Amino acid sequence: MPESRRLYYGYIVDPAENRRIDEVMFLVMRAPSSYTGEDVVEIQAHAGPLVLKSILSLLLKQGVSLAEPGEFTRRAFLNGRIDLSQAEAVIDLINARSASGIDLAVQQLEGGLKDKIQTISSELVDILAELEANIDFPADVQTATVPAHMAQRLEDSVAAPMRKLVRDHDDRNWLREGLRVAIAGSPNVGKSSLLNQLLNKDRAIVTEYPGTTRDLVEDGFVISGVPVIITDTAGIREHPDPIEQQGIDKAFANIEAADLILFVLDVSQSLETEHFRFMERFQNKTILLVLNKIDLTERFSLPDKWRNLPVVRISAKYNLGIDGLRSLLASYLVSSDHFIGKDIIPNLRQKQAIEKSLVSIEAAKDALLKNQPIELVAIDLNDAITSIQEITGETVRPDILDRIFGQFCIGK
Ligand SMILES: Nc1nc2c(ncn2[C@@H]2O[C@H](COP(=O)(O)OP(=O)(O)OP(=O)(O)O)[C@@H](O)[C@H]2O)c(=O)[nH]1
Ligand SMILES: [Mg+2]
Incomplete structure (x- = not known):
């Protein structure tokens, strides 16, 4: 044996x-x-x-029979050796394309998210138990003080940490999937030249004719261990031809979805109203001003209201200042509020489960403050528990399990 x-x-x-x-x-x-x-x-x-x-x-x-894709991990989950968030971390680990992706996956694999969710969900279960004690023995407790104190406890020990997890996803999910950077600006300012410099290859066509790039040109590179997905977009101008217009529509959609915008200006040209309009439109996004073609002139001054924005001066054609731009990008990635540390960042599925749970928690808080029957509050809390436990997999539907494990390859 x-x-x-x-x-x-x-x-x-x-x-x-x-x-x-x-x-x-x-x-x-x-x-x-x-x-x-x-x-x-x-x-x-x-x-x-x-x-x-x-x-x-x-x-x-x-x-013996052959394993399905993801069957080993699925069995590990079904046998309770790992929870669903850890199973998802296995996929992330296999798919990781950068050091930060590996860090995130390993933390989740070690049970980082599982622990957080279990703490929150056991707090919810405690609160529910305490409430249900009130249903059974209403005379024992001073009912008038229960609701406000319970609502506060729900807020502090449940809703607040959950909102933080949602924020972490929104702010930093790019550590997993890549920071989306869009190169934007008027035609002919040197956007495609900049893309090629950053990638160190001839990826996009560069010509002296304005309106050269019409479609999105996407590629990726890694900076400070973080994947960056960069897109060169069509030059934005008024009254373009119909093909260009389609390119500009795509450009705007891409810029809207980007985590960071490189707004390229040609220092040999004066600023127009459309440049100000662009900055107005995207004022809520992170914009880095890239002043290009510094080989042509030294005279270019920024309007006062843009003075607080990060600026780099480059010549894409002559490869000047590109390293400066790279280090600015790198410092953005590791700046204090983006630094990953030991944090846990939920993926999209996990974030959606937290958001669903939060809706029920808000309803429960509201019902408590309005002194509604405790039975109603209990229903909301039960819903909240069911939703949050979808993350660890205690309550997840079989079709969702199929979808998660379907992402694995055979033998994992
Ligand atoms: N002198 C100088 N010329 C540059 C510089 N960067 C780009 N160019 C030139 O500017 C022209 C336009 O460059 P592109 O990179 O195609 O500009 P673009 O912004 O992608 O243009 P569209 O795709 O039409 O929107 C080309 O002739 C480039 O050689 C630079 O730093 N200095
Ligand atoms: Mg171009």
Whole structure:
């Protein structure tokens, strides 16, 4: 009987022909000390495709079946070895394209989000239990003081930390998926030239004709361990031709969705009303002013109201100041309010579950403050608990599980 978690040496033998197929190492991991929490045998064979195929078909003949994509992780979840947020972290880890993506995934894999959610949800369960005690024994408690104190407790120990998680997703989900940077500006200011410099390759067409770029040109690079998804957009101008107009529409949609805008100005041209209009329109977004073509003139002064914005002076054509722009981007990424630290950032699914739960919590708080029957408050709190537990997977629907585990590849 092989011992658990010990490596053995031997041969795979086809019993029908008593023929040796491969020289292998194998490992037995008995439940519950394995990835899935079940009994597991791992065979380490030589990597030739024919050898592997022969071993596999022998095993299949013995009644073994092939794993579905994500089946190992799904079993680990179903056996309670990990929760759903940790299973999702496995996907993030496999898909990570940068050091920050790995950091995030590892923290979640270690149970960072799970712990936070469990703290919040057990607080909710406590509050609900206390309320239900009031339903059963109303005479025991001074009912008049209960609602306000409960509403406050819901706010402080449940709603506030949940809102912070939602904010963290909104502010910093790009650490997982990449910071979206849009290069915007009038035609011919050197946007495509800048894209090519940042990527160190000829990605977009550059010509002296205004209106060269019409579609979005997207690419990616990594800066300070963080993935950046950068898009060059069509030059924005009034009265474009119909094709250009489509490009400009796409440009605006892309700029709207970006985390950071590089607004490129040509220092040899004077500012027009459309530049001011652009800045007005996107005043709530993070804009970095890029003054290009500094090889042509030194005389360019910024309007007073733009003086507080971060500015870099470059020549995209002659590769001047590009490193300065890179370090400004890097410092933006690691600046105090963006720095990742040991924080946990929920993904979109998790954020949506928190938001759904928050709606029920607000309703419960409201009902408490309006002195509505405690039974009604209890219904809201139950809904809140159900929603928040979708994150750890205690209450999640099977079709959502299918969708999550469908993202895995075979063997994970
Ligand atoms: N002198 C000088 N010329 C530049 C500089 N950067 C770009 N150019 C030139 O400006 C022209 C337009 O450059 P592009 O990069 O195509 O400009 P764009 O903003 O992408 O233009 P559209 O795609 O039409 O919106 C080209 O002839 C470039 O060589 C620079 O720093 N200095
Ligand atoms: Mg262009």
